[in-house]
Structure formats: C-alpha cells, structure tokens
Amino acid sequence: MGRFMMNSSTSGCRVDRLVSVLMESLHNKHVETWSSDGNISTCPFQVWMYCRLYRTMDRFHKPEILEAAKAGGEFLRKFARVSTSSGQWKCAFCLTRDGKAVKIQRTIFSECFYIMAMDELSRTTGDKDMQLEAEQMMEQLIYWVRVDSSGLGRPQLPGDVATNSMAIPMMLLCLVQQLTEGRGQEVVQKYRELGRWCVQQILQHMQRDGTAILENVSLDGQELPGCQGRLQNPGHALEAGWFLIQYSAEWGDDDLQRTAIDKFVELPYQNGWDKEHGGLFYFLDVDGHCPTQLEWSMKLWWPHCEALIAFLMAYSQTKKPELLDRFSQVYEYTFSHFPDAKSGEWFGYLTQEGKVALDFKGGPFKGFFHVPRCLYMCERILDDLLANKD
C-alpha cells in the first residue's frame, strides 16, 4: 500500500473511512423480501445473496438468514421450473404468491438466476442434488446459447438475425465463476472452454478502434446497423469490466486485466458519466444521437453499484491511485443521491438532474441484489486492502 499512501490524494485514512461507512451501510440494510403486490417474484438473486452473506460473513451467519434462503430455494425449486412443450425446462420470470407461473420469458435469464440461487444454496447447505440440478440447468442453457435456441420458444423468423448481446456472455461468465469458485480441477476444467468463449464474446463488444463498448454486435464481432448497433449501456459495460478483472486475476492474464480496466471500466465511465449533472447515464448512442429508450438519461442505482465494484477492484489489482480517485468520485455521487436518509435503503431511479423520479425501494427490477452485492464486494476488497496495507 506504500505507493497508494504516497502518490494518491486519497489517503489510507480515507480508505478506512470508506470501509467503515460501507460496513455501516451493510449493517443497516434491512434484510427483507419484496413482493410486487399480488404477484411475488421471489428473486433467485435474493436467495443467492442471503446464502453468500450467511456463508462468507460472520455477522450474517444467522439462522434467520439461512432459513429465509432455504425457504426461497424450496419455493423456487417447487414452482419456478416449468416444463415446456419442447420437453425442456424453463423457469418462470414471475410467479403468484402461491406459486403459479405468470410469465415465462423467451430468453435465458430466469434460468441463469435459478442456477445462481441453486448453486449458492447447495454450497450453504451441502445439498449435492441441488448442485447437480444447477449443473444440469447449466447444460441446458449452454445448449440454448451455443447449439439451438429454439427451445426458448421464440419462433424462428427470417429477419430475426442472431446477435451477440452483451448480457449473454456476461451472464454465462458470471455463472462459470459461480459454479467453479473454490471447486476442484475437474469442475474448473469442465467450464474452462466456456469461460474463454465468454471472454472472447465480451471482448467483441469493444468497437471503433477501442473507443467504445457497444451493447449489441454481430455474431462475428462487427458493428450492427441502426440504433441497436449504436447502443451503449455504461453500467453493463462496467459490470462486464469487473467480471473480466476477476477472470484475469484467476488465470493470471495481465493483458486481459489491462484491457478490462482500460476499455470496460475507464472507457464506459468516460463515455457514460454526465459531465453536467454527475452520475452515469442509463443508455447512450455512440454517435451522440438520442437513444430510443425513454429512460436513457435517468440515473439508476445499479450502474453506480457496478461502477463502485469495478473501480475498487481495478484499484486493488493495480494500486493505481487514479482508479481510487475515480471510485471516490462515483462514491460521492452515489451516496449523496441514492440512499434514503430518512427511511433507509436506496432509491433506484433518479432524473438526469438527480431528483428521485420513482420513490419505491423494491420493484419489478429492484430487489435484494445490486445494492447488497456492491456493499459486500466493496467491503471484501477494502478489507483485503487494509489487511495488506503494510
């Protein structure tokens, strides 16, 4: 930490302060479920988060957290999987409170979240059957992505050309890291090639001579025509960034680490930060046109969560002080805008100017995930930094 102490305007004391603030935030978080009124979307990520906290952090190693996670897991296992007409298993995107499927998306994401929950729960309870089930769903998912997507239920239309959408390889890479973390060589090798493929697919989103990360590219890594091709999602790129940093650390790949930090952390920040009002835009058009998404200029909580993790992880790997400065800048904006000082928790949706635009704490797309994962990841990284300071 010597270099950091000497070169950076942000001092070690500052890191200590951040740690204590973050820890306090995490301590104060209300661990609660959310329900969208009549229908309950027991978010698999909530199960994942409870298990992760219970399993890896002493102060969350409480029976009520384990019980809530197990109850959620049982609910998901019993009701979330739906057999389709193609004979494959899909997962419901939304269920009623008593477990009836309301909607099944024609994408892979509900299944990804299911795998995350099942694998993490199996690690917590030691349930090998559950781990096996997660791996079986993973096989199904890989088949959809890499062999035949017809089981997803989308009619095959001649104009619906397959594209490389950032979310797919990102999500799969996240799953590879989940399924292999701390497991034996056999499992690591099983997913080795898939991990490499994910990284290569993510890197294809680096476009225009490395000056932009585009959300959608062609399957052979070319820019797509139209507004779909010009779309940037800075928060998504930053999230991919820390997935890549994590992967590069795991495999000792310095080139990838450099690319991840320069192109998937620093660049989306440069392109996506609102110089006038602060905060990260939700969507941008790489040519400066107006995106077609009505919410493009809003400031959402989750891109800021992902940016905090990405910059702190980038700093922890490189000790470059400018990365910690950037973390502090994102931190200042985030913690002065999103937390609700009066009633706790974070608001999720601000106007471009930083005013709260939607005042609920939990909703169809905001559950117990991005905020606690961010605080958890940041605390872990800060702990490591402090432990290795001298």
Next chain:
Amino acid sequence: MGRFMMNSSTSGCRVDRLVSVLMESLHNKHVETWSSDGNISTCPFQVWMYCRLYRTMDRFHKPEILEAAKAGGEFLRKFARVSTSSGQWKCAFCLTRDGKAVKIQRTIFSECFYIMAMDELSRTTGDKDMQLEAEQMMEQLIYWVRVDSSGLGRPQLPGDVATNSMAIPMMLLCLVQQLTEGRGQEVVQKYRELGRWCVQQILQHMQRDGTAILENVSLDGQELPGCQGRLQNPGHALEAGWFLIQYSAEWGDDDLQRTAIDKFVELPYQNGWDKEHGGLFYFLDVDGHCPTQLEWSMKLWWPHCEALIAFLMAYSQTKKPELLDRFSQVYEYTFSHFPDAKSGEWFGYLTQEGKVALDFKGGPFKGFFHVPRCLYMCERILDDLLANKD
C-alpha cells in the same frame, strides 16, 4: 352556436383562430415515412392516415399520397402476414427493409393495425378483395379475443389469469367503427353486437364509484390487486372517451354520451393533469403511489393529441363552453411544448417539467399517426362547428 357565443369566455373568433392554426399545422406537416434505421416498420397506421387524408380532404387528394399508401399497403400485404405453427395468420410487429419478419408479438395489436390499413386502403382504391381480407382477419381477431387466445402463441400458464385490459376493447371498437363507417346495414348489423360488447368492456374500467378509470380490471369488471390494478393511463382513457362519444352519437345514446364525457374525458383530465408543470402524466397510480413504469411522469405527445380530439368532440356534441375552455388549455400546453419551431414536426417525449427528453421526431412508437389524426379530427370538428355557427 348562440349559446357558445354568449356564455363562453372563448369566443367564436377564438374558434376561427384555432381552425386556422390547426389548418396551417396540417398544411405544414411533412408527409414522410419513418424508418428505425436498419429495420423498417412500415406503420400500417401510416397507410391508414394517407388513405384517410387522400380520400376525405381535397387538399390531400394528390397522386403521390395515394401512391405512397398503395406501396405501403402492397408491402404489408406481401410481407406482414406470417403463417404460424397453429395454422393461423399473425402479423409481424417489425420487418426488415426487404420484408423479413423480425418480431411477432403475442398480442392482437399488429393484426388490428393491419385491418385498419387494409380496410381504409380498400375504401380508397375500391379493392373488394382487400376489404374481404380485412374482414377475414377481423374474424380471426374476434376469435382470439372472445373464444380462444391460444393462437396468439402465449403459453397457457396457471398464474396468467386473463384480464380486461383497456387496449383490447378500445382497439376493437375502433375497428368496428372503421369497418362499418358509411357501409350498408348488413355490415353494420354484423358488428352490432361486438360494438355493444366493446362499450360494455370499456365501461368496466370505470371504478371506485366512478372516480377513476383504471387501465386493467378483471374479466367480470372488478378491480385487480396490486400495481397492475391501480394503474391509470389518462391518455388512453381520453382516447377511449372520444371513441365512446363517437359511438354514442352514431346510436343516439345520450346516457352513454354523458358517461363518456364525464368519466372518460373530464375525469382522466382531472386526475391526469399535472397541476404543477402542466401536461398529462403518462401513468399514475390511483392510490397516489409511484407507478413502476420508469417513464410515468413524462409528458408524451399522444395523450395530448387524444385529449384535444376528446374535448373538441365533447364540446361539439354538447356545446358546453367549459369543454372548449379545457380544449384551449390542452391546446396551449401542447402547441407551446411539442412542436419543433425550428425544424418542424413535433417532439414526442418531454420530462415532467416540459423539457424535450428525446429529440427524434419518428421512432419505434412515434410514426405518422397520432399527430396527423389529431389535426385531421380537430379540423373536421372545427369545420363542422363553423359551418353550423349561425
């Protein structure tokens, strides 16, 4: 017009001025197609609008408008219909420029728009086959809505309980009016029962002792639980309002006219108008909670178009001066916020405060429809008012 001249603060001169302003707006409108970059969504409503203008307004009776409409109609007829695995015809929601289907929605709306275009084009060209085709698609559509929706492609899920969503009966009523307008008794009688059913379905959205129009209700007309049940869409209610006024005029139903004006025009305006910044909210929660739609507080062009038609039609039917005052109020907001004084056309999306939030004139959901239909309808009504002034 005597009563109007004497009782209203808005004078006959004012109506004249409105007519001339609106006529000028209509004259200055650029009749152009829009394309969403790579993919072209030849909006069937654009074909409908061209035909309607060509057929009913002398100054638009130009060969280039007819040719554009016919070209659009041929494109749609050749490419938009897609045979599904159930053996039924669906219409693509989006096509590539060369006519390949990109997306088929699991709803009835693309088919509704197709019927609108085909029927209006058949009226313009006298093509009886095309009229027949529109009526055949209409039969298919009625079957989906009233008998069996499985052909739409949604898997039947136990938690996916059918609801009465305002859009469905509204759209069907619009189609009934399209298919029967000016046609013989045989056709009128054919759709008589359906028209009555649509009206009854729309009226079910009047809830809470007639103090609110809710966007989604149960099939037996009860309020639904949760945020879906509490949702209000003032622009939609206002559009339904003028459909109902039109229907009540056609069938001489004074009770329905009163309900339409009080509950589907005046009430959504009262509940939906932003008292602080002016303009109609996009979505509201009837209990005053924050809607879950990120764009809830934005001011969109189309609810204002529908409000203009609704209030002017309500005034023309009743000659109640307060309705013309209301029209003027909406008019002032609309024409001082949406038109682009510099480059023509209207912006579509403003922030709550009235700032342009998205600066494009045409996009995935803004084509040649709501603005010209509004100007067209208002001009027709104003013409009638002026013609019957003395």
